[in-house]
């Protein structure tokens with residue numbers, strides 16, 4: 001399947017990836033650089049990590065949101081978009097995301113029952 005690389009716009013062929021292989025490789029290298037830098041300097045500030053690794057602050061935030069970084073640079077703490085509490089990953093805290101998911105879906109059982117009744121009537125009519 002042909003697609004455009006989301007990074008450089010080049011057309012390439014891959015069934016699932018959104019980046020061409022040079023960009024994908026660069027992305028992977030970027031992540032490794034950030035991870036290794038943080039292992040070496042666990043107390044490094046976000047701006048320092050970005051400068052030293054040559055990886056943009058937005059990209060580092062993306063890693064944190066995806067939960068890929070075990071160590072979070074100083075000053076890069078994420079906050080819940082709903083209540084503003086600090087979160088370790090994602091955009092909303094577990095309390096707020098739990099509240100969003102807790103809404104039960106009404107089961108369309110009445111519809112199914114009446115549908116079944118119509119069906120039996122039909123088959124009865126056919127029989128007589």
Ligand SMILES: [Zn+2]
Pocket residue numbers: 005006007008009010019020021022023024
């Ligand atoms: Zn590319």
Ligand SMILES: [Zn+2]
Pocket residue numbers: 080081082083084085092093094095096097
């Ligand atoms: Zn929250």
